[in-house]
Amino acid sequence: MSTAEDTAGGEAEAWGQVTPDAARRLLVAAVEAFAERGYHATTTRDIAGRAGMSPAALYIHYKTKEELLHRISRIGHDKALDILRTAARGEGDATRRLADAVSSFVRWHAGGRTTARVVQYELDSLGPDARAEILALRRQVDAEVRGIVEDGVASGEFDVPDVHGTTIAVLSLCIDVARWFNVDGPQTPDEVGALYADLVLRMVGAKQSPAQT
Amino acid sequence: MSTAEDTAGGEAEAWGQVTPDAARRLLVAAVEAFAERGYHATTTRDIAGRAGMSPAALYIHYKTKEELLHRISRIGHDKALDILRTAARGEGDATRRLADAVSSFVRWHAGGRTTARVVQYELDSLGPDARAEILALRRQVDAEVRGIVEDGVASGEFDVPDVHGTTIAVLSLCIDVARWFNVDGPQTPDEVGALYADLVLRMVGAKQSPAQT
DNA sequence: GGGCACACTAAGCGAGCGCTCAGCTTCGGC
DNA sequence: GCCGAAGCTGAGCGCTCGCTTAGTGTGCCC
Numbered sequence: 001m002s003t004a005e006d007t008a009g010g011e012a013e014a015w016g017q018v019t020p021d022a023a024r025r026l027l028v029a030a031v032e033a034f035a036e037r038g039y040h041a042t043t044t045r046d047i048a049g050r051a052g053m054s055p056a057a058l059y060i061h062y063k064t065k066e067e068l069l070h071r072i073s074r075i076g077h078d079k080a081l082d083i084l085r086t087a088a089r090g091e092g093d094a095t096r097r098l099a100d101a102v103s104s105f106v107r108w109h110a111g112g113r114t115t116a117r118v119v120q121y122e123l124d125s126l127g128p129d130a131r132a133e134i135l136a137l138r139r140q141v142d143a144e145v146r147g148i149v150e151d152g153v154a155s156g157e158f159d160v161p162d163v164h165g166t167t168i169a170v171l172s173l174c175i176d177v178a179r180w181f182n183v184d185g186p187q188t189p190d191e192v193g194a195l196y197a198d199l200v201l202r203m204v205g206a207k208q209s210p211a212q213t
Numbered sequence: 214m215s216t217a218e219d220t221a222g223g224e225a226e227a228w229g230q231v232t233p234d235a236a237r238r239l240l241v242a243a244v245e246a247f248a249e250r251g252y253h254a255t256t257t258r259d260i261a262g263r264a265g266m267s268p269a270a271l272y273i274h275y276k277t278k279e280e281l282l283h284r285i286s287r288i289g290h291d292k293a294l295d296i297l298r299t300a301a302r303g304e305g306d307a308t309r310r311l312a313d314a315v316s317s318f319v320r321w322h323a324g325g326r327t328t329a330r331v332v333q334y335e336l337d338s339l340g341p342d343a344r345a346e347i348l349a350l351r352r353q354v355d356a357e358v359r360g361i362v363e364d365g366v367a368s369g370e371f372d373v374p375d376v377h378g379t380t381i382a383v384l385s386l387c388i389d390v391a392r393w394f395n396v397d398g399p400q401t402p403d404e405v406g407a408l409y410a411d412l413v414l415r416m417v418g419a420k421q422s423p424a425q426t
Numbered sequence: 427g428g429g430c431a432c433a434c435t436a437a438g439c440g441a442g443c444g445c446t447c448a449g450c451t452t453c454g455g456c
Numbered sequence: 457g458c459c460g461a462a463g464c465t466g467a468g469c470g471c472t473c474g475c476t477t478a479g480t481g482t483g484c485c486c
Contacts, residue, residue: 022433038337040253044474054435059475061433121334121392124251165400165408168393173382176389179334180381187378195378202415235463257444267465272445274463 014079014115018071023061025051030068035114039069039125069122070130076119077137083108084144094152095201096210101148102174102200103193109177110189116178145171149204159205170200227292227328231284236274238264243281248327252282252338282335283343289332290350296321297357307365308414309423314361315387315413316406322390323402329391358384362417372418383413 015031018024029050033042044065048055062068087101109116123134146167152158160166177192201209231237242263246255257278261268275281300314322329336347359380365371373379390405414422 020433038251038253040251041338043472045472055474056436056476057434065474125254161411162408165405166412169386169409169412172389172393173386176385176392179389180385192378195375196382198374199379199382199416202418203412205415233463256442258442268444269446269466270464278444 014075014112017075020061022051022053022057026053026058026061027068027071031072031115031118034069034072034122035117039118039122066125066127066130069118069125072115072118073123073126073130073134074137076115077134077141080105080108080116080119081137081141081144084141088144088148092210094148094155094157095206095208098148098152098204098206099197099201099210101145102170103197105174106177106196107189107193109174110181110187110192113178113181113183116175120175120178142167142171152204152206157207166203170203173200227288227325230288233274235264235266235270239266239271239274240281240284244285244328244331247282247285247335248330252331252335279338279340279343282331282338285328285331286336286339286343286347287350289328290347290354293318293321293329293332294350294354294357297354301357301361305423307361307368307370308419308421311361311365311417311419312410312414312423314358315383316410318387319390319406319409320402322387323394323400323405326391326394326396329388333388333391355380355384365417365419370420379416383416386413 015024015028018027026047030042030047033046033050036042044058045055047065047068048058051057058065058068062071083104084101087104088097090097090100092100109120123131126134146163149158149160149163149167149170153160153163173196177196181187181189181192198209228237228241231240239260243255243260246259246263249255250259255278257271258268260278260281261271264270271278271281275284296317297314300317301310303310303313305313322333336344339347359376362371362373362376362380362383366373366376386409390409394400394402394405411422
């Protein structure tokens, strides 16, 4: 098993599970609009227009504008957690698994920046219940990364004085990629993923580079 | 000269330069509201209410709601740049200066999280002209950090294969503190600043810890 | 081929938005 | 003691927002 090439691919393919077709088109349109302008600056008319429908059509498939954001955030967090779990529970020592986790997580944030932006930065626009649900997923994301770091410390691979603080820093570094990464810029998602995996191994004081697979 | 204790202090003190008093109260109210709810979700009635004034009073001191954001962003970026310049042009080797820059920059993002949130995450809500002005300041911020990294590489203190990418990562790590830091959480701004300075020195492969001042 | 369920549209409602304006109060200059 | 400038308020304008409703077209079942 490799580092899951399919986790960081095209923008739209992750929405295949959403049916019917009109509901998926609206969801994809909402992701694009929210990523470009932010949730509050996006109008339901804009979303419907991007999906090639009238404003009223939105309300056949979703109760409110907030439900759109909730669904996007839920699917996105599920995907993010899936990526990290695949790497965290893969084969290899902690060094290998941390490098895989960071590089695939970063590739997802860079390559699917449109989605990742909404998922990571529009959390505060959700209502209390939806917010609480998403925060629970975030704690699981955190736990996956912390688990790898703790494994590496236990095995003597890593030198980490502050596991909690360092875990936050590693995740923070990955997540912020969604803010600054530019698809038209000089770096590809793969390059940033490789660079960040190396930087993170340095942060945890990894004794050696992971073997190439 | 030390690491500028006064750069990361209380929230409101940085606005002393804004006069008259009513204009400053409105600006501080706007910072709080924007940080809590975001620019687009904040109403001019809310800002004026927090400042203890009627909605119309806002327009005596500021032409539009966007001018408030512009002024906040400008003052905040000036402050951020000032913090980095102080550290970058201070005494000591590159290791010392990078550690100072990161720890003071992080302290500012953590301690003044309200301000930093608006400054770092509401850039897209500005119009094209204001946005361009702020982006120019950001490039200067970037240049200060890259300068230190390049100094360290040239002197042999650092081992950095990708100076450009690593500089972005260092800044990204610091900036994202404004997103996750919780004033009521277990960590103080000073602690996060010290941890992050250490993590960044590891990222650049610094040969030794900086001497304590 | 008649009827009905379903997806969708045109039109628009009530609310709240950014912002304006006429008028009130306060206060320094003379 | 009067005047004009400056700071502020109460009321509200024009607009756009999220969302609703009445009605239309389409296709499937019998």
